[in-house]
Amino acid sequence: MTERTPALVSRLPQVGTTIFSVMSALAAQCGAVNLGQGFPDFDCDSALLDAVGQAMRAGHNQYAPMAGVPALRQAVATKIEATHARPYCTEAEITITAGATQAILTAILAIVHPGDEVIVLDPCYDSYVPNIALAGGVAVRVPLTPGTFRPDFDKISAAITPRTRAIIINSPHNPSATTWSEGDMRQLQDLLAHTDILLISDEVYEHMVFDGATHQSAARFDGLAARAFIVSSFGKTFHVTGWKVGTVAAPAPLMAEFRKVHQFNVFSVNTPMQHGLAHYLQDPAPYLQLSAFYQAKRDLFRQGLEGSRLRLLPATGTYFQCVDISAVSDLSEADFCQWLTREVGVAAIPLSAFYGDGFDQRVVRFCFAKQDDTLRAAIERLRKL
Numbered sequence: 001m002t003e004r005t006p007a008l009v010s011r012l013p014q015v016g017t018t019i020f021s022v023m024s025a026l027a028a029q030c031g032a033v034n035l036g037q038g039f040p041d042f043d044c045d046s047a048l049l050d051a052v053g054q055a056m057r058a059g060h061n062q063y064a065p066m067a068g069v070p071a072l073r074q075a076v077a078t079k080i081e082a083t084h085a086r087p088y089c090t091e092a093e094i095t096i097t098a099g100a101t102q103a104i105l106t107a108i109l110a111i112v113h114p115g116d117e118v119i120v121l122d123p124c125y126d127s128y129v130p131n132i133a134l135a136g137g138v139a140v141r142v143p144l145t146p147g148t149f150r151p152d153f154d155k156i157s158a159a160i161t162p163r164t165r166a167i168i169i170n171s172p173h174n175p176s177a178t179t180w181s182e183g184d185m186r187q188l189q190d191l192l193a194h195t196d197i198l199l200i201s202d203e204v205y206e207h208m209v210f211d212g213a214t215h216q217s218a219a220r221f222d223g224l225a226a227r228a229f230i231v232s233s234f235g236k237t238f239h240v241t242g243w244k245v246g247t248v249a250a251p252a253p254l255m256a257e258f259r260k261v262h263q264f265n266v267f268s269v270n271t272p273m274q275h276g277l278a279h280y281l282q283d284p285a286p287y288l289q290l291s292a293f294y295q296a297k298r299d300l301f302r303q304g305l306e307g308s309r310l311r312l313l314p315a316t317g318t319y320f321q322c323v324d325i326s327a328v329s330d331l332s333e334a335d336f337c338q339w340l341t342r343e344v345g346v347a348a349i350p351l352s353a354f355y356g357d358g359f360d361q362r363v364v365r366f367c368f369a370k371q372d373d374t375l376r377a378a379i380e381r382l383r384k385l
């Protein structure tokens with residue numbers, strides 16, 4: 001009998017524990033106000049809990065259909081048509097996933113062959129690049145313009161090769177809290193026209209767009225929608241990040257391939273949550289009011305930090321606020337975040353964690369999806385800097 005565990009060649013040799021887990025653990029250890037990891041510290045609407053409880057008691061506790069509970073797919077299609085005037089077929093073009101993370105991985109596994117290139121825009125959400133690696137693809141990192149985080153279409157264009165299979169975009173954008181304009185989306189549409197490049201549009205913060213602006217979903221643009229997997233997450237929209245329920249909308253031929261992978265990955269997503277969400281979505285008010293809800297928190301946080309030595313960057317969407325730390329400290333972003341958590345008692349995330357090369361522009365990210373009292377406690381500490 002051998003007790004030796006066989007040696008393994010890692011599929012993801014570069015990957016360690018994420019910065020979010022590291023900072024959350026440090027915040028807990030130091031008793032710091034955790035504005036690091038992006039999740040609310042308040043509960044969801046009790047009506048949503050009631051709807052899920054009701055679904056469980058009504059016996060919706062066995063496997064859901066592979067593509068998702070029909071009522072939820074219908075509610076999602078109705079919502080997209082109401083907000084972006086694009087009809088998606090409930091049967092063939094909407095799938096319910098175990099959060100946006102699974103949706104993105106599944107889309108990548110469905111479309112990327114070994115050696116294919118996928119363009120990602122740095123700084124980007126941390127799952128994209130490992131996902132591309134798992135599919136045997138090559139991530140081609142193109143930086144957003146430092147300082148403004150605007151897409152640089154000349155750079156994106158220069159990164160396109162005959163091997164480019166897809167591009168991943170994310171607006172509203174984590175971590176920079178910027179949003180793409182209609183003009184940005186049109187430029188992307190023009191760039192991709194006459195190519196076979198697919199689009200993965202990560203729109204998990206779709207309902208957090210501020211100052212009266214409209215979310216420019218890929219669904220609004222014919223030339224983008226025709227090639228796009230549009231990904232969203234109920235975790236973000238309804239304050240239930242722990243439920244891990246997301247959605248994908250895509251044209252039928254793309255969705256058919258997506259579902260082949262989905263079927264043998266999760267197969268289906270938990271049933272009572274889907275029924276509860278389908279019921280809750282009948283009322284559009286909760287998602288239509290979300291931008292105003294988070295705009296008030298953004299404004300509370302920004303006003304609290306006005307006059308401090310942290311320079312506030314524009315925040316036009318998401319529940320994040322980035323600040324420039326150069327007037328406060330000479331430390332690197334990562335060291336500053338450690339120091340801030342330990343010595344000042346507020347956790348933040350360094351932007352360098354979202355770059356392939358660790359680019360340090362002296363900017364850190366705070367999450368303001370917190371109770372007003374939590375935000376006030378953080379403001380009080382940060383104003384002393």
Ligand SMILES: Cc1ncc(COP(=O)(O)O)c(C=O)c1O
Pocket residue numbers: 038098099100101102125170174202204232233234235236241244245246
């Ligand atoms: C840009 C972005 N995409 C995807 C996700 C993952 O969403 P989910 O929790 O639904 O998997 C997140 C979560 O933080 C995110 O910020």
